[in-house]
Amino acid sequence: MKKNNRFIRDRIYQILISLVSLIGLVILIAVFGYVIKNGSHLLSWDLLTGDYYSEVYDAYYDGNPVTGSEFVAPSNLDNETYFSTRWGIALKDDLDVEGHHYILVVYVDINSPLASLPDKNEEGNYVSVTSGQELGKIIFIDEGYNIMNPTDGAENAIQMFDENSDIYNIILTTSGKGIRGSLITTVYLIVMTLIIALPIGVLTAIYLHEFASKTNKIVGILRRMIEMLTGVPSIIYGLLGAAVFIPFVSSISNADGGSLISGALTLAVIILPVIISSTEETLKTIPDEYRQASLALGATKSQTTFKVILKSAIPGILSAILLSIGRIIGESAALIYAIGTAIKDEIIITERSTSLAVHIWSVMSGETPNFELASAISIIILVVVLLMNLTVKLAVKRISR
Amino acid sequence: MALSLKNSINIKKKNRIIDKITRGGLLIPTILSASFVILIVFFVSMRGVSPFLNSQYGELSVDFIRFISGTTWYISPNIYGIFYIIINTLYVVILAALLAVPVSIFTALFIAKMTPRLISGFFKTVVELLAAVPSIVFGVFGLGVITGIVKNIAELFGTQTAGGISTLSTVIVLAIMIIPTITLLAVTAINAVEKDLEENSLALGATKMQTLFKVTLVKSKSGIFAGIILGIGRALGEATAVSMVAGNSGTGPNFNIFNTTRTLTSTMLLGLKETTGLDYDIRFSVGIVLIVLIILTNLILNFAKKKIGRFS
């Protein structure tokens, strides 16, 4: 009887533990599910390759006065799209990826004067209004000026098109809000950070494992100090960036304030412990026979280290690189301090711009928060980070076999 | 013959010199790597001390006693109080640890002892992936999902939250973020327990669960504790995700889990976009407090770990 009881209790414990251990899995699925549900419809080639700031087209029209109702609306327009019979243009209200309203050009008749308007700024150039553009302000000119304010919506805009015959000024823009700049910044940061951190990290690992005496107290202290870096939270690294690297970079280049260089330096310190420990772990797995064999053949210790040992340590270094890339892509708090939060399209390494993770931060604390764009960028970050980690895991498995 | 001997001695001498140079050369990056800790402490302190100095801010300099004992973050123009923020931070982290530790230990037991290799490998990968999810993503998830759940929980209890932005949301987000850290170290610790001990226990008639709890866990508790220390360290320093769900209460301390809270890290990030001068530099002072808090917590926990390690 008692024995039976014991086994029942055992079973209960077992079930409990199994249930609890499902929590990790459920969270992972929930995180993925959430960002995919909210963000996947935004993910597109345009988002990835588009500029954040839109390109401006500035035009006017003073040709033959547009009269009458000549144009016929195409049959495939939905009932939220408005059509001007006088100008042959169809417009509708839309939301951009950040959730702002704007007027979208849906259709322009090929015979419409809008299909080819003289450029306001450069004589001889022409601007064509095409579908997909965003409509900015229009200043119509009749007896006086009539201003179309895009915040009043598409219906109002069409009404004004129908009432006016000359355009003093029309502004059109490409849709913008793309994340190409932040994507490129992230790549820049990865490359620059690795260029800075890899040599320092690998050489440090080699010194600690191959050259330093195991009993030397000073070496012990150095080792402890490097280990302490792993416990430092990323926001403190951000303070380091703001207090040391930003002034340092400003003094040696024409950067003013945060820059990609100061960001990369900060990230380099963050990933340094990862590179050192990962490299050292591989160095440990290299059998001593290799070293002895090389030394016995008359090679110096330096030659042995750099020609034999380093070569065998490459897999470990590669996995350190992959893990570092994951860390760099996901880092936010440190970069908010060490670079800043300004989103840019043209990436210059002595100036500010945001990585993808900080782009999310900017989007969430900007004028209107946008979970969808944040989720879309999160998908990119998650996929890259998880791919890096899975690759490392698989590679390590294969090597250890 | 003599010549070649001399030659070989020369070569040996030369080799030794080359090795010495290499060793010296390698020492430079090593010292550089090690020096960053000092750089952090030195420069962050320098900047963080400046708000308290008359030389830098004159009449605007911050009173240190009021800073360290204050229960209101900001009173214009120069009074900053951080005491309640420290208490809130510790409270949030302790709750997060209480939530995360049992889940982590059970998950670790499950992965290490209770399943066939294929399944345990899968679960371990899941935990490892969870560990790699960046903070900002947890922030978006926390604001989008967890605050909603907390809001509903509060309604169940008949109270109100600020749309779920609360101590409890912060605790849950933090717990999720440290579960992988603790779990992975616990798995390592549990795997390191000698098989003989467990087999002996089973042979003596103990059930599998009794063995797991009374032998395996007891033997691996030092390693598990190391994981907990690491997890708590991570929780103390976690910034982005926390700042998105904490709510940043201006006074405190607050112990009601449905009210808003403010941690050291969320204080450092709030309003950062548009601030300069004293209000910017004070964030470095908060940073120093954070560093000191992390070091103290580590020391205390390591001391506790030694005590626990003694009784087994």
Next chain:
Amino acid sequence: MKKFIIILSLFMVLGLTACGETTTEATTAAPTTEAPTTTVEEFNTNASIQIYTRDTTSGTREAFFKGIDFSDAVDDNQFLATGYVEVDGNGSMISSVNGDEFGIGYVSLSSLEESGLIGLNFEGVEPTEANVLNDTYGLKRPFNYIVRDDWTGMETEEQIVKAFLAYMGTIDGKATIQANSGILSIETTDQSWDDIKANYPVCSADNSAVTINFGGSTSVEKIARALSEEFSGKCGNFIADHNHTGSGDGYKRTQGEEADGANKIHIGFASRGLKLDSSEPAVTGTYGQICWDAVVIVVNGVNNVIANITTEDIKKIYDGTFTTWSDLLA
């Protein structure tokens, strides 16, 4: 060792109850960005009012507290009712109040329509652009510009900036400001850029090697960018570099302590009035107003018990005199 297990199982229960709920609901929970799906039939007026405020660096906060006659609270959280939530930006304000049916906060008028929140009438006046312009709606703030005083060594930049200022006053510039949610009145008698561009010979030259640095308020950034992008094409394609870091830097980097440093700018913006008699003694003729922005008091979309609020009442909400919605309605 029993203790150890007891404690552990205690943790476990705690963990299970809390985390169990988390996880089972996590997959089904609706994101809070969507309007609350559970529409409360009867708004519970016994619930406490949850107040939200921007942090003390915010210009919107300054305009709000000054507008409701609660100047003490502009820089000082200690005057606010306990339990307030301090949010980091207009965006967080919108998402916070959207997620809290008992919340109250304030946002910029330009983001009201997209926010899904209910904007309250203030002192019986509806928050509209027209009411801001005819001076009946009280919660508003000016958007100002400030340019350098000392142009030594930057003569071309000075000419371009002067032309830019003139452009902001033309019908072209005003229409652009309006299209980007700035509130101003446009008269049909306003001059157009075509009328006055002959007065600015610098714009007919090639300025593609000249960089004009814009800075200051982040709230004015959208308007400033729209203007500079458009005006660059009309003035020799100069390069517009925007680095907006806050209203305080508008003065500091044109005429203040950083005017000659690495962060100097040619034209700055402030989303509030300049502090001319204290910390920002700008030289006459170097600053001016661009347009207005209005601040709107907002409540959650399900809050149907209030449509108008008085100065007195909103102040009592923020200083903690009123703690529940029924206090306010009484």
